[in-house]
Amino acid sequence: xxxxxxxxxxxxxxxxxxxxxxxxxxxxxxxxxxxxxxxxxxxxxxxxxxxxxxxxxxxxxxxxxxxxxxxxxxxxxxxxxxxxxxxxxxxxxxxxxxxxxxxxxxxxxxxxxxxxxxxxxxxxxxxxxxxxxxxxxxxxxxxxxxxxxxxxxxxxxxxxxxxxxxxxxxxxxxxxxxxxxxxxxxxxxxxxxxxxxxxxxxxxxxxxxxxxxxxxxxxxxxxxxxxxxxxxxxxxxxxxx
Amino acid sequence: xxxxxxxxxxxxxxxxxxxxxxxxxxxxxxxxxxxxxxxxxxxxxxxxxxxxxxxxxxxxxxxxxxxxxxxxxxxxxxxxxxxxxxxxxxxxxxxxxxxxxxxxxxxxxxxxxxxxxxxxxxxxxxxxxxxx
Numbered sequence: 001x002x003x004x005x006x007x008x009x010x011x012x013x014x015x016x017x018x019x020x021x022x023x024x025x026x027x028x029x030x031x032x033x034x035x036x037x038x039x040x041x042x043x044x045x046x047x048x049x050x051x052x053x054x055x056x057x058x059x060x061x062x063x064x065x066x067x068x069x070x071x072x073x074x075x076x077x078x079x080x081x082x083x084x085x086x087x088x089x090x091x092x093x094x095x096x097x098x099x100x101x102x103x104x105x106x107x108x109x110x111x112x113x114x115x116x117x118x119x120x121x122x123x124x125x126x127x128x129x130x131x132x133x134x135x136x137x138x139x140x141x142x143x144x145x146x147x148x149x150x151x152x153x154x155x156x157x158x159x160x161x162x163x164x165x166x167x168x169x170x171x172x173x174x175x176x177x178x179x180x181x182x183x184x185x186x187x188x189x190x191x192x193x194x195x196x197x198x199x200x201x202x203x204x205x206x207x208x209x210x211x212x213x214x215x216x217x218x219x220x221x222x223x224x225x226x227x228x229x230x231x232x233x234x235x236x237x238x239x240x241x
Numbered sequence: 242x243x244x245x246x247x248x249x250x251x252x253x254x255x256x257x258x259x260x261x262x263x264x265x266x267x268x269x270x271x272x273x274x275x276x277x278x279x280x281x282x283x284x285x286x287x288x289x290x291x292x293x294x295x296x297x298x299x300x301x302x303x304x305x306x307x308x309x310x311x312x313x314x315x316x317x318x319x320x321x322x323x324x325x326x327x328x329x330x331x332x333x334x335x336x337x338x339x340x341x342x343x344x345x346x347x348x349x350x351x352x353x354x355x356x357x358x359x360x361x362x363x364x365x366x367x368x369x370x371x372x373x
Contacts, residue, residue, distance in 0.1 A: 001366045004272075007254030056340075077246030078337065094334035095344045102343055109362065110340040117246040117337070178287070229258050 025163030
């Protein structure tokens with residue numbers, strides 16, 4: 001007859017003011033770094049923020065944040081632990097350091113399960129780090145989270161944008177709000193991406209630089225927030241409620 | 242206590258179904274519970290009894306457990322999941338997110354983690370009956 005978990009998802013998210021999927025058609029463009037930095041920046045500005053890593057087969061936000069040995073609390077569901085001022089949820093609490101080879105149907109089921117049992121309570125922002133592409137997780141988030149808004153990440157590369165463009169076109173066609181597009185790993189002056197985005201009537205938020213210091217800052221939140229990348233993201237971030 | 246979250250999901254979804262179908266009172270709800278998720282039935286039943294609203298006052302919850310049948314996509318071997326064969330930590334991880342089975346369980350014949358959960362994953366609403 002039906003999956004009872006789906007009926008509770010809206011209830012679980014009702015205390016969350018804005019739900020923001022950080023997404024891209026392409027992998028390796030910096031989604032997880034931008035999602036983590038965005039969440040940390042908003043939390044430091046005094047907002048109540050959650051970070052949900054939905055990249056089940058390749059989670060990485062725990063590495064960016066330097067999270068180890070934490071477990072959610074059980075209380076009529078699961079309560080995400082607080083990490084650097086964020087309520088933080090990731091499948092790594094359960095999969096540990098091991099590979100999780102999941103097919104699409106399994107990704108959907110795990111996603112529904114975590115949306116149905118995680119108690120975020122009151123948040124200004126829930127930042128969702130999406131897996132790359134426009135397959136199961138993206139389609140499920142659109143299907144199950146009615147108030148979802150997207151921030152789309154691309155790089156200056158035409159190769160990345162060729163795929164990102166398809167995500168943007170799909171979201172536009174479905175009437176899903178795109179808050180803005182960030183051009184990450186900018187190395188030289190070019191207005192190609194900005195023109196492409198604005199030509200589609202979508203807000204171009206700006207660019208973040210290719211930052212050679214960033215790798216050193218992975219796992220250290222204070223170092224991360226001190227990088228040029230984070231400073232630039234903080235300047236262009238327009239998520240002020 | 243994850244059972245409470247699932248019980249809440251059942252009550253919420255059955256209420257939505259009752260609303261849609263114009264049921265004034267819910268008489269019987271049949272729920273299937275897959276063994277892979279290792280749901281504690283006592284806790285689930287208790288949570289359901291505590292969470293039910295007025296529409297559920299005379300409800301009968303019929304809960305059936307379903308064995309977890311797994312089938313390897315590589316060698317087609319089929320087997321039944323047994324909790325006794327895994328350690329407590331893994332059992333708990335699978336309890337919260339049954340798909341974590343793909344992280345820790347391999348096909349006993351060929352060792353592949355690429356298996357299908359044919360039956361008995363988690364909680365499922367089989368039927369809702371009531372009075373209009």
